[in-house]
Amino acid sequence: MRSRRVTRGVLALAATLSIVLGSALPASATDPLPLGSTRVLDDAGVLSASQEQAVQARSEALSDSSGLDLWVVYVDQFTNPSDASDWGNTTADLNNLGPNQYLLAISTEGRSFFLSGHPDSPVSDDQLAAIEQERIGPALQGGDWVAGATAAADGLADARGGGAGSGGFGGILFVLLLVVVVGALIFFVVRSRRKARQPQVTGGGAPAIPQEPIEELARRAASALVQTDDALKTSEQELGFARAQFGDAAAVEFETVLAQAKADLDAAFALKQQLDDATPDSEQDVRGWNTRILELCERANAALDAKAAAFDELRKLEQNAPEALARVQELRSTVGQGTDAAASRLTTLQGSYAPDALTAIADNPEQARQRLAFADEQLAAAQTAIGAGDGGEAAVSIRAAEEAVAQAKLLQDAVDKLAADLSTGERQASSLIAELEKDAATAAALPDPDGRIAGVVAGTRQQIETSRPLLSGTAKNPLFALDGLEKADAEIDTLLAGIRDAQEKQRRAAQQLDQLLTHAQAQVSAAEDYITSRRGAVGATARTRLAEAGASLVQARQLATSDPAQAVAAAQRANELAAQAMQHAQNDVGGFGGGFGNQGGGGGGDVMGAVLGGILINSLLGGGNRGGGGMPSFGGGGRRSGGGGFSSGSFGGGGTRSRRGGGRF
Incomplete structure (x- = not known):
């Protein structure tokens, strides 16, 4: 503020x-x-x-x-x-x-x-x-x-509505009276609020320091996380465009500031995860952690803002608008050729897999078409602006078109990526079933005085029978099956740990970790693609779970050699958090604009698709609404681009990410 x-x-x-x-x-x-x-x-x-x-x-x-x-x-x-x-x-x-x-x-x-x-x-x-x-x-x-x-x-x-020339003396008098009334109301409201916030003198004479309500502090922290995450994602996208155009050397200083900002944001997400977990937190911790989240987000935004002018100077979109326009037009043509292929691939997958297995990509081809249609509108607007000599307006449209085309490609690629993950999941689930059948037979032959082994064996065999239908037919869901099988595997492995020799334990641990890492990577990747391409609707909870899932996956890979047991636990946590991230994100998108996430393209749908993707920032919808999902908004820092309408993003934090207007004469 x-x-x-x-x-x-x-x-x-x-x-x-x-x-x-x-x-x-x-x-x-x-x-x-x-x-x-x-x-x-x-x-x-x-x-x-x-x-x-x-x-x-x-x-x-x-x-x-x-x-x-x-x-x-x-x-x-x-x-x-x-x-x-x-x-x-x-x-x-x-x-x-x-x-x-x-x-x-x-x-x-x-x-x-x-x-x-x-x-x-x-x-x-x-x-x-x-x-x-x-x-x-x-x-x-x-x-x-x-x-x-x-x-x-x-x-x-x-x-x-207060022009001196509209309405004559009566209109002016009405406006003046209205201003007086509103001013009086504001005065009394502000005075009453100030009185309510006055330090109360205690018996010892020391004033009590008024504190912001925890609910409001938490709302602001969640909103800051969403805004900062959006700024970081847009800045990363913009830097990718610059790197492709000018090479890696030109991007070094911006890579450094992005890494610093990401480290601050990751630390903020970690605190949010602590606030969200099942462990009760003291009021002091809740207040302190939310305050720290705000500080970390502010620092990340400030770091990005500090480099925004230098980044604009690097790209010089206003001066180089014709060349930039031609480059984006060529990219749009290339990406456009992949939409029909993605739609065809999705149709093929729908003939083999259950709808639940394809939820993350079910509308990707349609969303990609919407992004490309929006890109076409922006490219046409840029062409018009260049013809009129308005480089600033052309730059805004080029930025929006660039990101729209990039999101269309992300949406297309996600279809192929999930197809590969489903195929890998099928093979791993089938292999795991064979291992579990052997383990169940081994465990069943062990002495069982208290019946504990029989219970584990029964549970393992039940999971095997539940999973088999998910790996065959026209309604397969191998990743869901793999999730259940991995849990059964962990339980029976614990049971048999005492009778296996060291070499067999090492082999099983390596196999289990490899399966878990592959599964977790697929879950994290699917959630990340989904949230990135629909971030205009996704709130802080989904983003927090995704950030923590990514951190746990990195930890699992780092521990894979030195501490396989801890690596397994980290991979399992990554898998669970990624699944939670996807569920929260889908809930947010389902509630976006009254269920806009499932609408078709064309006309306003293309613009709203750009809002859904976070390409356009809908400042008309109010600040902070995405703390827990719902309709999108963006504000922050020193942004001074008015109180409504849509604007596109650019490299920078809350102070510079939104650009608007101006002109030449």
């Missing part, structure tokens, strides 16, 4: 110095800068005194009529960052602008601009984009700097 405190003396001094030095220096690029005490900062020197006063007066009138504040900054060129939206958002964040406060940044020589709004702004993202395209851009075309600022103020006023 942004601090509202500003050191006015420092800002005023900085502003004064910039004015004094600016008069003695030639026009140059300008870094994000403090705004000072007025609503207008003419660092480019394009306004006369009367013009500056006119912009100031219009901004004050906007505040009086609508409760919205507008700052206008004129500079020669944007730098550090050079992107108009990044520069505007950075300046707004630097000056702690709040939900009702907007910044219009204009580069007079670069001929670009951006209207920055807070994530909780009452003016939606679509409205801000419309103001930019329909009002500010045309007003600036003739170099009328005052008209550009006036257009921004008029657009904000109309969007809020």
